[in-house]
Amino acid sequence: MTLVTSTIGYPRIGEKREWKKALESHWNGEISHTELTRQMKQLRLSFIKKQRDAGIDLVPVGDFSMYDHVLDATILFGLEPERFQDIPSDKKLFAVARGTDKLPAAEMTKWFNTNYHYIVPELTDKSKPQLQHNNLLEWFLEAKEELGIHTKPVLVGPVTLLSLSKGEFDRQKLLDELLAEYGKCLKELTDAGATYIQLDEPVLALDTDEQLMNDIRKSYTVLKEYAPKAFLWLQTYFGSVSEADHLYQLPVNVIGLDAVDGEQQLLKQLKSKHFPDDKKLALGIINGRNVWKSDDERVENIIQTVLELVDQSNVILQPSCSLLHVPVSVKNESALDLSITDKLAFADEKLAELKRFALFGWSESRVNVRKKATAPVLNVPDSRVPYKERVKAQQHFNLPLFPVTTIGSFPQSKELRRKRREWKRGYLTDDGFRGYIKEQIEKWIRLQEELKLDVLVHGEFERNDMVEYFGEKLEGMAFTSNGWVQSYGSRCVKPPLIHDDIWWEEPMTVEETVFAQSLTDKPVKGMLTGPVTIAKWSFVREDCPLGYVFNQLAHAIRQEVLSLEKAGVKMIQVDEPAIREGLPLKKKEQLDYIQMAVKAFKIATSSVQPSTQIHTHMCYSSFEDSMPMISQMDADVISIEFSRSHGDLLTAFSDHAYQKGIGPGVYDIHSPRIPEVEEMTAQLHKALSVLPAELIWVNPDCGLKTRSGHEVLLALENMVLAAEQIRSEAMVRNR
Numbered sequence: 130m131t132l133v134t135s136t137i138g139y140p141r142i143g144e145k146r147e148w149k150k151a152l153e154s155h156w157n158g159e160i161s162h163t164e165l166t167r168q169m170k171q172l173r174l175s176f177i178k179k180q181r182d183a184g185i186d187l188v189p190v191g192d193f194s195m196y197d198h199v200l201d202a203t204i205l206f207g208l209e210p211e212r213f214q215d216i217p218s219d220k221k222l223f224a225v226a227r228g229t230d231k232l233p234a235a236e237m238t239k240w241f242n243t244n245y246h247y248i249v250p251e252l253t254d255k256s257k258p259q260l261q262h263n264n265l266l267e268w269f270l271e272a273k274e275e276l277g278i279h280t281k282p283v284l285v286g287p288v289t290l291l292s293l294s295k296g297e298f299d300r301q302k303l304l305d306e307l308l309a310e311y312g313k314c315l316k317e318l319t320d321a322g323a324t325y326i327q328l329d330e331p332v333l334a335l336d337t338d339e340q341l342m343n344d345i346r347k348s349y350t351v352l353k354e355y356a357p358k359a360f361l362w363l364q365t366y367f368g369s370v371s372e373a374d375h376l377y378q379l380p381v382n383v384i385g386l387d388a389v390d391g392e393q394q395l396l397k398q399l400k401s402k403h404f405p406d407d408k409k410l411a412l413g414i415i416n417g418r419n420v421w422k423s424d425d426e427r428v429e430n431i432i433q434t435v436l437e438l439v440d441q442s443n444v445i446l447q448p449s450c451s452l453l454h455v456p457v458s459v460k461n462e463s464a465l466d467l468s469i470t471d472k473l474a475f476a477d478e479k480l481a482e483l484k485r486f487a488l489f490g491w492s493e494s495r496v497n498v499r500k501k502a503t504a505p506v507l508n509v510p511d512s513r514v515p516y517k518e519r520v521k522a523q524q525h526f527n528l529p530l531f532p533v534t535t536i537g538s539f540p541q542s543k544e545l546r547r548k549r550r551e552w553k554r555g556y557l558t559d560d561g562f563r564g565y566i567k568e569q570i571e572k573w574i575r576l577q578e579e580l581k582l583d584v585l586v587h588g589e590f591e592r593n594d595m596v597e598y599f600g601e602k603l604e605g606m607a608f609t610s611n612g613w614v615q616s617y618g619s620r621c622v623k624p625p626l627i628h629d630d631i632w633w634e635e636p637m638t639v640e641e642t643v644f645a646q647s648l649t650d651k652p653v654k655g656m657l658t659g660p661v662t663i664a665k666w667s668f669v670r671e672d673c674p675l676g677y678v679f680n681q682l683a684h685a686i687r688q689e690v691l692s693l694e695k696a697g698v699k700m701i702q703v704d705e706p707a708i709r710e711g712l713p714l715k716k717k718e719q720l721d722y723i724q725m726a727v728k729a730f731k732i733a734t735s736s737v738q739p740s741t742q743i744h745t746h747m748c749y750s751s752f753e754d755s756m757p758m759i760s761q762m763d764a765d766v767i768s769i770e771f772s773r774s775h776g777d778l779l780t781a782f783s784d785h786a787y788q789k790g791i792g793p794g795v796y797d798i799h800s801p802r803i804p805e806v807e808e809m810t811a812q813l814h815k816a817l818s819v820l821p822a823e824l825i826w827v828n829p830d831c832g833l834k835t836r837s838g839h840e841v842l843l844a845l846e847n848m849v850l851a852a853e854q855i856r857s858e859a860m861v862r863n864r
C-alpha cells in the first residue's frame with residue numbers, strides 16, 4: 130500500500146550553489162538578464178524533475194524564486210513600495226530587494242524562527258493590490274510543457290502576507306481587495322488546468338487570536354467562491370495550530386499540518402476531534418529544518434496513529450516545512466567521517482525517506498536508532514554571590530566612571546584573510562600563522578592603549594567566525610564542505626553540525642588572551658561564544674532534548690572560562706547574540722526556553738571568583754521584551770545593541786530598573802560612516818535618563834571585524850571623546 134507524497138518547497142540554491150553564482154554574475158554585469166532568466170529556468174525545471182524522479186507525487190512550483198518568495202508574492206499583486214513603481218518589471222525584483230543608487234532597498238527580517246530572511250512588504254492606506262503578470266501560471270505551464278509534470282502551484286497565503294507587512298493600513302479593506310486579486314490568480318491557474326493550489330499560512334503557528342482566525346475563515350471562504358475549481362491546500366508549518374479544528378470547517382480540500390514541531394499537540398487534536406472525511410491531511414512528518422535522518426520508529430508510530438484516525442486515502446506525507454532550510458545533498462560530503470554522514474539526511478535524502486515511509490513495508494529497513502545522549506550531571510555552581518558583593522570584589526580593576534571598551538573583534542584585513550586561507554591549505558605553517566596573529570594582537574593592543582580605552586580586547590583575529598572557531602575545537606561538532614543554506618538573497622551560510630556529545634578537550638582561547646594581557650597593564654577581556662548561540666547557529670541533534678545540548682555546551686564553555694581565570698584573565702565575556710532569536714513562537718513555550726537558556730549561561734559563567742568580572746553581549750534582535758531574562762543571566766556587565774534600536778529599549782531599562790553594568794551601544798557598526806561625538810553623547814544622555822551613571826559602560830553596538838582599520842580608529846577616537854565629555858559633565862554635577 131502506498132501513501133501519496135508531496136513537498137512544500139525545495140532548496141533553490143542548487144547542489145553547487147549554481148543559483149547564487151548566476152545571481153551574482155548578473156549583479157556584477159557578467160551575464161545579461163536574458164541569460165540569467167535562462168539559467169534560472171534551467172534550475173527551476175531541474176529541481177522539479179529531481180523531485181519527481183525521487184518519486185514525489187505532488188511537486189510544487191512557486192517555491193523557487195530569484196530572490197525571495199515573499200517578495201515574489203508582493204510583486205505578483207503589485208504591492209511593492211510606491212517608490213519602486215516606475216521601475217521596469219524586469220528590474221523591479223532586484224531593485225526592491227537590493228535598492229538602487231537612488232532608492233533604498235526594502236527591509237528584510239527573519240522568516241519566523243528560521244535563519245531565512247524575507248523582504249518585508251511595506252503597505253500603506255494607498256496600497257492597491259492588483260494582479261500583475263502571473264508568474265505562477267507561467268511556471269505551472271512551463272513544467273507541464275517541458276517536463277510533462279502536473280505541478281502544485283504554491284503561494285504565500287493572503288493572511289500571512291498581510292500579517293508580515295509593516296506600515297499603517299486598513300487591514301480589513303486591504304484583505305478584501307487582496308482576496309479578489311488572489312481569486313483572479315487562482316482562477317487563471319485552474320482555467321489552465323491546475324488542481325491543487327497550496328497557500329502557505331505559517332502565521333497559524335504563532336499565538337493566534339480571534340481576529341486572525343476570522344481573517345482565515347473569511348479568506349478561504351471567499352477564495353473558494355472566486356476560484357470554485359481550485360483544490361485549495363491550506364498549509365501551515367513551524368509549529369502546531371492552536372485551534373486546528375477551526376480549519377476543519379473551511380471549504381479547503383487539504384490541510385497541511387506540521388507533525389514534527391508540535392507533534393504531540395497535533396496527535397491530541399486528531400484524537401479529540403474527527404478529521405473531516407471530505408478533506409485530506411498533509412502530514413509534515415519529516416523534519417524539514419534539520420539535517421538528520423528521521424527516527425524510523427517515531428515516524429512509523431505517528432503514521433500508524435494517524436492512519437487509525439484518518440482514512441488512508443486521505444493522508445499525504447510530506448516534510449514538515451519547505452526544504453529551503455536544509456542543504457541539498459549529502460552526496461557531496463566526502464570529507465566528513467562516515468559515522469556522521471551515516472546519520473545525515475539533507476533535502477535529497479529526505480525525499481528518499483519520504484518515499485520509503487510512503488511505501489509502508491517499513492520496518493525491515495529501520496535505521497538504527499542513534500545513541501541517546503545523557504546530560505552531564507556534574508554538580509557545578511549555577512549562581513554567584515550577590516552582585517553587590519561582586520562589585521566590591523571587583524574594585525581592583527580601578528575603572529573610571531563610564532568605562533570605555535569594545536565588543537571583541539577588530540578589522541579582519543584582506544591580508545589576514547589571505548594568511549588564514551594559506552594556513553588552512555597548508556601553505557603557511559601553524560607557527561607562521563600564530564606568529565602573524567600575535568603581530569596583529571600586539572598592534573591592536575598598542576592602538577587601544579593610544580586610544581585610551583579602559584578595557585582592551587585581543588581582537589579575535591584568529592577567528593573566522595564566532596561559532597565555527599569553537600566548533601572546530603570542541604568534540605562533538607563537525608563541518609560540512611557543501612552544506613549551504615540560503616540566509617538572504619544570494620547569501621548562504623554553512624551551519625556546523627552538533628552530531629554527538631560535546632566535550633571540551635583543551636583550552637581554546639587562553640594563548641591569545643594571555644599574550645594580549647602580557648602586553649598591557651589595562652585589563653584584557655577574554656572572549657567566548659556562549660552555549661545558546663553556538664547551538665542556535667548550528668544544526669542540533671534531535672535524539673536528545675535541546676536542553677541537553679545547551680547543558681553540554683555550557684559545561685564546555687565553563688571549562689574554558691575556568692582555564693582563562695586560572696591563566697590570570699580577570700574579565701571574561703561570553704557572547705550570546707542569538708539568545709533572543711531562539712525564543713519559541715508561542716508564548717506558552719517561551720518560559721521553558723528562557724529557563725534553559727539562562728541556566729546554560731549560568732553554568733558557563735558561575736564558577737568563577739567574585740573578583741572575576743563576567744560580561745555578556747547581545748545584538749541582532751530587539752530586546753525590549755528580554756530584560757527579565759537578561760537580569761536572570763546575572764552577568765556583571767552586558768553590552769547590548771542600542772543605537773539602531775530606538776527608544777523602546779529605554780523604556781525597558783526604566784521599567785525593569787536594570788541594576789547591573791550595562792553598555793548600550795553608542796554607534797551602529799553596520800555603516801561605514803564615522804559617528805560624531807555629539808551623536809554618541811546624545812545616546813549616553815538617553816541612557817543616563819533611565820540608568821544610574823555608575824552602571825553605564827561606553828561601547829559600540831557590536832564587534833568591528835567588518836569595518837576598515839581606518840574607520841575603526843576614527844570612530845573609537847570619537848567614542849572616547851564622548852565618554853570624556855560625559856565624565857566631565859558628571860563631575861560638574863557632583864561638585
Ligand SMILES: [Zn+2]
Binds near residue numbers: 746747830831832
Ligand atoms: Zn554583536
